[in-house]
């Protein structure tokens with residue numbers, strides 16, 4: 001059999017690699033990590049890590065002691081679990097979501113049988129890409145979008161179509177335009193998924209407003225009646241809410257429960273080290289995803305699930321989320337305040353209401369990429385940011401913007417963040433000649 005040439009070929013890639021492996025590029029995050037590790041004095045505003053000081057050492061120590069001091073509970077936690085995940089945890093996850101969405105028990109699609117626990121929400125994103133996508137299929141994403149999921153999409157060989165955002169989230173009018181164009185070109189049947197981060201998007205921090213959610217659902221439903229596709233609602237940052245009210249998910253607006261996959265995680269609101277996420281899937285996807293997950297690992301770490309199940313069974317979890325939000329609110333506000341104070345005129349700042357990120361747009365023509373004068377000037381000043389172009393697909397239908405950056409206030413103290421922003425603003429002024 002003659003092998004066709006992979007799309008992305010570098011000299012080191014051997015012919016034995018699969019086409020999927022050959023399409024899989026180096027994640028930009030590796031490059032950023034290298035830069036950060038090389039200079040210990042560097043203030044990193046790049047990593048999406050959570051705050052060290054708020055990690056739940058006390059809570060986890062308490063429940064681990066409880067588990068291991070009861071031999072029966074200890075053995076249950078140290079044994080293999082099931083592919084779908086611990087049932088009592090799935091029930092708690094579902095109940096919490098039912099309460100947050102205000103849908104009432106028995107709402108279409110809100111069912112323990114459709115709920116699964118995964119190794120972070122990242123695993124579920126990847127499993128969905130494997131279950132749904134063949135090379136040449138189409139995925140619609142926000143413009144910009146989450147870089148790690150875009151890596152998985154690249155591996156799948158899909159065509160990415162992107163929809164710009166405004167302060168209220170993905171533009172429903174532009175989504176409709178893109179869907180209409182796909183229909184006109186006869187490509188609508190190749191659309192498999194629309195991916196959206198409805199709460200404090202990574203990287204822009206945007207929360208999709210209540211009104212926009214209704215508009216988006218109307219457009220999505222109308223087109224999914226012409227050719228079915230799934231919507232992946234990634235709610236990784238939902239709990240990290242510092243200002244304003246929680247808004248019911250897109251999932252809760254999916255009247256028959258057949259279109260929206262809801263993905264959540266314990267990484268951001270509790271502990272990334274436990275790497276436990278979850279999803280609520282339309283019934284049609286539960287079997288296919290579980291079969292793939294069975295091939296991957298036949299179950300995520302059982303011990304971590306038992307720990308989280310105990311934490312969720314008491315007030316520990318909600319109290320922790322509360323403490324976390326109080327701590328992040330201070331850092332989020334300090335970040336925005338410092339940016340407003342130190343950045344030169346002409347730098348646009350997106351004010352987030354939650355999440356871990358602040359998104360900046362620099363004046364037209366001021367490039368932020370890894371080879372730009374600004375990136376170098378920032379490194380020289382001892383500060384690291386993530387270039388905005390990393391958040392656009394390599395081969396999207398709209399070119400990547402080159403004058404943006406993502407800053408994270410997750411790790412640093414308010415003082416360190418302020419210092420980092422002062423350094424960064426100095427670099428921006430230097431490059432802009434101000």
Ligand SMILES: Cc1ncc(COP(=O)(O)O)c(C=O)c1O
Pocket residue numbers: 048119120121122123146197202234236264265266267268272275276277
């Ligand atoms: C938008 C988004 N989705 C999903 C994830 C995956 O997180 P985890 O696998 O730890 O749940 C992240 C992590 O940064 C993220 O930013």
